[in-house]
Amino acid sequence: MAHQFDPTMLREYDIRGIIGETLGADDARAIGRTFGSMLVRALAEEDASETAPTVAVGYDGRVSSPMLEHALVEGLNSSGCNALRIGMGATPMLYYAEASRKEIQGGIQITGSHNPPNYNGFKMVFQGRPFFGANIQKLGELAARGDWTSGAGEITALDILGEYVERMLEGLIDIPVEALSGIRVGWDAGNGAAGPALEALAARLPGEHHLLFTEVDGHFPNHHPDPTVEANLADLRALVAEKNLDFGVAFDGDGDRIGAIDGEGRVIWGDQLLMIYAEDVLTSQDSKHRGATIIADVKASGALFDRVAELGGKPLMWKTGHSLIKSKMKETSSPLAGEMSGHVFFADSYYGFDDALYAGIRLIAASARLGKSVTELRSAMPAMLNTPEMRFQVDEARKFPAMAEVMERLTTQPGPEVESVNATDGVRVNTADGWWLLRASNTQDVLVARAESDTDAGLARLIAQIDEQLALSGLERGESVGH
Structure with a gap:
């Protein structure tokens, strides 16, 4: 039977709606069946193999997420796709599962990101590429026609948290432990889905780490999980001041956007973080990326583009939107990109997707490699x-x-x-x-x-x-x- 989505749900970069108003289980089931049908057909065109495609499925800590995940998996299975459930976790964990395993051809994360608790949505990866724009519109058209494949896919589960944490720790692999042992960092998970991964990561990191709000709670009882709004950094700022920490890192609700403050409590905005990362990527002693293209969105400060050029890189201003930036990175072989909204993408020794936990690790690494505190790096930036x-x-x-x-x-x-x-x-x-x-x-x-x-x-x-x-x-x- 065909399915009609509320027109407000199908957005440029993802699918998003309000639970009980524009989004429910039937929508999730139709998304699974249509996405699965598109994947089955794409693979059939490329390869006559009879093997059913596999889609990794994850979800955030919102109250509605388990219900949507159950329906989504049903839809995927009925299209003929296998579903690999990775359970509750940050969006980058889903991206990591998809990027690190050849047997996975697609990925869907159920997440409302930084929206209010009654929202939820879907971020998707299709054969290693972001699924957005015209693809999302096509999904809506196919569902409206009921133009689906049929099958009976299987369900398996994968606990990927430990492996994901190990992979993030590789961001510090070339730095001597003594250079990291004195680091003191505050972290605020905002009761979002990144909490469990942050706890596991902090337990393995050298130095001293103080954690806030790692318990996953889809009602977000402490503050709204949008680290680009300065008011939401108040708890982190108080922690950094009270413990005299080197800097602080905060995450959005699904862990793909980073916010940060330095040791003096000053916000380090997305374009300023990119200035620090660019200096590390372009000038590190053994860097293979001297002269590389560094991408930022049109909202970024002119000071960032000037700094990239000063460091010998090629600054490229591009369209806002995580899917658009990821696509441009592949096209230009860029090792680093970012947005004012806190999406940061590393493709130098990582996979090129937006991962706020990994970006936190890379802030520690940049400070150690450059031999300057995060506060010193922030102070050196021009006052605009x-x-x-x-x-x-x-x-x-x-x-x-x-x-x-x-x-x-x-x-x-x-x-x-x-x-x-x-x-x-x-x-x-x-x-x-x-x-x-x-x-x-x-x-x-x-x-x-x-x-x-x-x-x-x-x-x-x-x-x-x-x-x-x-x-x-x-x-x-x-x-x-x-x-």
Whole structure:
């Protein structure tokens, strides 16, 4: 029987909905059956083998996740796919299972990421590649037609936690233990799915480690698990100050996005973390990646792109979205990429997927290899004045047309202050004062704006230019909304 999804569920990078309103067991079953059918057909085109494809399935700590996992597995099995259940854990554990085993052809993680507790969703990998955009739309079309394969797949289980922790520890393998023994770090799992892996990892790490909120609780009783919102770092900041720690690391609800603070409690934003990682990757003594391409999204500071060039790398500005960044990394053989949102991707000696626990390990490694504390590395960065990410509601049917109007004006009558316009993702406008960005979100009915300057007056002028462009399209920058 065909299945129709609520249209708000099928997003650019993943599938997401509200439990009991737009997402339930029938949706999960249809996702499993359709994804499985697409995989069966793709493999049949490549190979006449009769072996059923295997899809790894994991889930986060939300209350609704076990129910969705059960239905998803049923759907996969009915398409003819085998399901390999890896159980509750961080999204990177699912990515690791898929990337490290040739017998696995796909992966699905059930997760609501950093959304409120009543949300949930699905992040997918298809034959080693991110499954997003047109693939998600095709999944919706096939389900609406009931265009499925049929079969009777099997279910097996795999406990991958220990192996995953061992693999992460390889991020420190070339660093002498004495260089790590004095390190003192605070970690905040935010009651998200990364908690058990963090406990197992911290028990194996040299140095001293203090852990917050590792108990998985889908109600998130201590604070919301979005480490890019400064208010959510308050507990970690208090811990670092109380224990006089070197730095602190926080995770989102499913462990694929990192947040960090230095020993003085200053936030180290996503682009600033990338500056530290880039210095490590591009300049380490035995680095095979001198001169490599380092990718960051259009929201990143100009200081990052300048720093990558200064270190001898090739800075590349790309579209926002973890699936888009991963695809660009493969295309350019980039060893490192990142986003302002805290997704960081290492492909130098790791798999190229976003893993916040591994990014935490690599922050320890970078500090040791570069011979500087994280606080010193943060202090050395140029002081830029920038806005937070401003997100404001614009009707879904209006957001892309409005952006087209802005682009048209900047192309035909840019004004004397505009030096150049980068249209990689929305518009990033360079002026003598700095730069401003305006882009349409691919996942919500919002426009996103950001600006950066080296003076307060310059920043005010940049924001005024954003407001002017919005006004010309009959819009205004209202109160900022969350992710």
